[in-house]
Amino acid sequence: MARRKISHEPVSCFACQNRQRSEWCVLTENELSRFDKAKSIRHYKPGEFIYHEGDACQGIHCLEDGLVALRKYNVDGQSTLLGLANPGRTLGYRSLLSGSPHVTSAEVIKPSRVCFIDRAVIRELLDHNPALGYQFLRRASKDLGRAAVLYHQGQTLSVRDRFIHLLLVLRGKYGALDKAGALTIELPLSRQDLAALIGTRPETLARTIRQLEDDGEAHFEGRLIHIAEPETLFAGLGLES
Amino acid sequence: MARRKISHEPVSCFACQNRQRSEWCVLTENELSRFDKAKSIRHYKPGEFIYHEGDACQGIHCLEDGLVALRKYNVDGQSTLLGLANPGRTLGYRSLLSGSPHVTSAEVIKPSRVCFIDRAVIRELLDHNPALGYQFLRRASKDLGRAAVLYHQGQTLSVRDRFIHLLLVLRGKYGALDKAGALTIELPLSRQDLAALIGTRPETLARTIRQLEDDGEAHFEGRLIHIAEPETLFAGLGLES
């Protein structure tokens, strides 16, 4: 599959494809220039951490390209995946704005290019341009809604249903329909991470996958999933936006 | 205990005790006056709803006095309690700011006095006074952190540990230490709601309580809990801010 190479050329914020779809779309030319000068770019390999749970927040990270997992560890080393970050996503804003340490660790899943901007610069921009704060406010509000739904699902749904729901979500970014209406999803994650994402263990997920195969609901090979009748599979869930 | 009567006298926002500790502390005199004129006060009895999950957001509610539960229902009518709101708390800001429907229902637990302010007025104030947006931003960031911790705990802790953790939280608002260092908590909730708050069923909670009694960790009578050695009980948890 399209294992696209990540360019190591430094990209100006002005040219950044993600900017329009991110919180930074409200910055003026001047502000963007300030932002651009202050940023530093770094490349991460899978398994590396951008920041760790408990760290004080130094600033904000923008994921330009790649994939990052937001993970939280147990005392026993057991981990839960709180979410995934795709290109364009701003990381660490929660910690910066609340003034408390990071509650999750940001672990790189696919090779990633990440920009870092110091907290002082962000504060300056926030003080200067209220629209930026408003962007983050909308962003935080949406995240908060997602968190509530996630929590509730974790409490009330079975592993099977949580997994199906996860596929529903991943379909958006990683799914493709063929002409017959069948769905193919290329998972960006290992089984372990899929399990962590729905708060279960790899063994249980393997069994759940087995069950879906046996029921004829879906076909799994490696990180590819084929679902002949997606609508049927996704029907049994409380529909969500 | 202090079953204090709630006054039905309309209170000016200028005189509101909660204002200093809320997001509204940054309003100017003029703005506060605008706010005060726009507000309407309503009294709710236990069991009444301030808004329902799925409703579009009409505006913001301020809880002046009383207690409100943020609840989310399952398809089967099973509910989870996402959190409690104490006096001074602003309700519904998430929905307003994200522009999406309420994700939870706000159900009154104790008789409550609630102010309502139309969304248009809030927007006006937000446009006018960036500091207000910043207040909500901090608030949302903190809520988001709490949500992450809550989710993770729900996934990894046993019912017993989640319950003890809940007591730790409730201690802050509803606990009192005597001279011997023993802790008494007066729970503001029914057993059912306590169960919903930690994502379990009433039967399981009853058994957990029984177990804590048998272990001599705590003594329960009705909504009163006596804990002789709070430090011992709370010791076995990963400490959280």
Add this chain to the structure above:
DNA sequence: CGCCAGGTTGATTTCGCTCAAGCAATGTGG
């Protein structure tokens, strides 16, 4: 009084976790 909701307790079941083993793919060093 009877009714009912909330709470407790008991019996049983089930879902998911733990522990353990096996297997395939990948890497590594001699």
Add this chain to the structure above:
DNA sequence: CCACATTGCTTGAGCGAAATCAACCTGGCG
């Protein structure tokens, strides 16, 4: 190139925590 470790995934067996189902008790209230 082979022996070997390593890592990720799957499967099996057994166990345990919590859910479910059901009965019963209690206190409040019409």
